[in-house]
Amino acid sequence: MIQTKNITFSYNSSTVFMFPDIQCPEGETCLITGGSGKGKTTLLHILGGLLRPESGEVIINSTNIELFSERKLDHFRGKNIGLVLQENHFIEAFTVLENVMLASWLASGKKAKEKAKLLLEHLDLKDQWYKLPSQLSVGQQQRVSIARALINEPKVVLADEPTSSLDDENAFKVADLLEKLSQEYKTALVIVTHDSRLKERFTNQISLS
Amino acid sequence: MIGKLAWRNTWFKPLSTILSIILLMSSVAIITVLILLQKQFEEQFSSNADDIDLVLGAQGSPLQLVLSSVYQLDAPTGNINYAEAKTWMQNPFVQSAIPLAYGDNYLGFKILGTTPEYLAKFGGRVEKGKMFAHTFEVVIGSEIASKLQLKVGDTFFGSHGNAKEGEKHEEAAYKVVGIASKTGKVVDNLILSDIQSVWAMHETHDHEDEAHPHGEIGHEHTEGDEQREEALLSEEGKEITAVLIKFRNKMGIVLWPRMIAQNTKMQAASPAIEINRLFTLFGIGLDALQYLAYGIMLISGISIFIALFNTLKERKYEFALLRIQGASRLQLLQTIVIESLVLCSIGFLFGTILGRVALMFISRSSDEAFKIAFDPLEFVWEKEGILFLVTIFVGLLAAFIPAVKAYRLNISKTLSNA
Structure with missing residues (x-):
């Protein structure tokens, strides 16, 4: 469960964002839409604790993350927030499996190898365990990102344009997958997008203007 | 991770x-x-020069004298008259004086005429066989024994001088009677004999030396020296290369170099100073x-x-x-x-x-x-x-x-x- 109250943010005096309040319970999907320059990514970064808002609160599972120190926030983020980014970045020197395990280790200190294998298998990546991320297709990379975001069973999954680089078929597959997994893992799923295919797919939408 | x-x-x-x-x-x-x-x-x-306070030898470069007589690295500066050297070796200041005479080599390894004390000075002892006692008997260093596969009882001919390719002395063979223990010092690479052997080997070469007017250099003989000379007549007029001296009284290290330079045609060099x-x-x-x-x-x-x-x-x-x-x-x-x-x-x-x-x-x-x-x-x-x-x-x-x-x-x- 994630909710926000009266969040404002400004890069400089001419671009000031005042974001509407968001509330997304666990197991549900919430879509944040809006054209470019409306602060979609900024909002997502604030939700993920990558940026601090100028005012307002981000509350994840009744914890106000704005009160955390930098180090505590890093730790909290690792444990409770899964991020699926617009572009898929990986640790290039690590295999697919190690990339997923690293996420677990950084958050909890456990390598969770079996769990990572199961999760990857679940996402149809069983044969890719020992490949380098660069050897995978874009669609496969996207699924590895999702596996990485879910390995710690976070309270919130934040996805930034998860479908922008995918074709129709794959876009719907990813959307289905995200929704299914968020229900399965009981996480609140927040998707930031301007993709009209997703706008048709999800009903719970908040539009930034 | x-x-x-x-x-x-x-x-x-x-x-x-x-x-x-x-x-x-x-x-x-x-x-x-x-x-x-x-x-x-x-x-x-420094370990090779441990127990050597001064080196007595022919005039020339003191560094060369030290290098040649203590470290076996350079050519000797020349020869000195044994009788003259003896007057200094028997000085009461001196604790021990070891004469060295170079002559031959065997396959590049120097054959050094000296006294049994020499080996002891470097902490070595005869490990196999016995110490040389007669002319042409040699004790070989441990390195030589292993490198040349020489055993007690083997014989070999030396070559004249320092170079491997020197003229061979085929008239007399050296006989290995002992092998020294390993010391990690220069002795390991030396063939030791008594001084008589070096002289005997070069009897024919050294005619000029024997004709050398003995009295001129030898006029400083002490009484004791003369007695010895009578006993071992063959030493008369013979030459050696250098003497390693250890003092009883360390004042000698300071005093001798000048005394020797002023009174003789020899020089005394301190290994410590030269090596420094x-x-x-x-x-x-x-x-x-x-x-x-x-x-x-x-x-x-x-x-x-x-x-x-x-x-x-x-x-x-x-x-x-x-x-x-x-x-x-x-x-x-x-x-x-x-x-x-x-x-x-x-x-x-x-x-x-x-x-x-x-x-x-x-x-x-x-x-x-x-x-x-x-x-x-x-x-x-x-x-x-x-x-x-x-x-x-x-x-x-x-x-x-x-x-x-x-x-x-x-x-x-x-x-x-x-």
Whole structure:
């Protein structure tokens, strides 16, 4: 469960964002839409604790993350927030499996190898365990990102344009997958997008203007 | 996992890694060789001169006299009259005086005419067989025994002079009667006989010497000396090369060189002073090499810095990613520092090994040329420890700026610019 109250943010005096309040319970999907320059990514970064808002609160599972120190926030983020980014970045020197395990280790200190294998298998990546991320297709990379975001069973999954680089078929597959997994893992799923295919797919939408 | 990440990253871009390692390796290798060489050289030199206060020999370069008679490195300065030398050897100041006479060599190993005391002076003893007692009996050093496969009872012909290719003395053969224990000093590479053997071997060559007007140089004979001369008439007019002197009264070290220079045609040189002079000369060269090596180390430090700094640009997404997943800033810092330290440790390790391999080759050729061998397996813990710390320090220094940049990385900005 994630909710926000009266969040404002400004890069400089001419671009000031005042974001509407968001509330997304666990197991549900919430879509944040809006054209470019409306602060979609900024909002997502604030939700993920990558940026601090100028005012307002981000509350994840009744914890106000704005009160955390930098180090505590890093730790909290690792444990409770899964991020699926617009572009898929990986640790290039690590295999697919190690990339997923690293996420677990950084958050909890456990390598969770079996769990990572199961999760990857679940996402149809069983044969890719020992490949380098660069050897995978874009669609496969996207699924590895999702596996990485879910390995710690976070309270919130934040996805930034998860479908922008995918074709129709794959876009719907990813959307289905995200929704299914968020229900399965009981996480609140927040998707930031301007993709009209997703706008048709999800009903719970908040539009930034 | 952070260590593993650093390790994988090190080898993910192997070219720049290898360049950095090679540079570090070279500088560490050079410095290691210098450290070992200097230490073992000084050790060999001072241990060989341990018990020798002065060397009495023919006039000429004092350094040459010391090098030839104590270290068996140079050609002798010339010969001195045995009878004259004896007057000094029997001086009450003197605790022990060992005469040396050079003549022949066997396959490049010097045959040294001396007294049994010589072996004892270097801490050696006859391990197999017995000490030489008669003319043409020899005791051979342990190195020679193993290198030339000589055994007690073997015989060989010597060649005249220092060079292997010298004229062979085929009229008389030397007989090995004993093999000395290993001392780690020059004795290991010497063939020892009594002085009579050297004289006897050169009887025919030394006619001119015998015709030498004996009285002129020998007028300082003491009474005791004359008695001995009567007993061993064959010593009359004979020459030796040098005398190693140890004083009972250390005043002799100070007084004798001038006394001898003023009163005789001989000279007395102090090994300690001469070797000190030699090391001072050497030292300049060694220092220069050492500076060069540290220069190379500096360059390798810069190379590591550039390698880390360049990959930082490519890897900032990776770092942002690590932060997103809960890695602390300190862990990013750690990754970079570990990467640098991994490079430095590998460079140091290979450098130490390479340095020792190089020393092995140096030792092989110096052994052939000067009969001086170095031990590549020795560890000079203190100096090499310092070298290791310097290497690590270079690594930390090279990692400093990239690590700070990673530490300060703005995740949000990095990801938005993607």
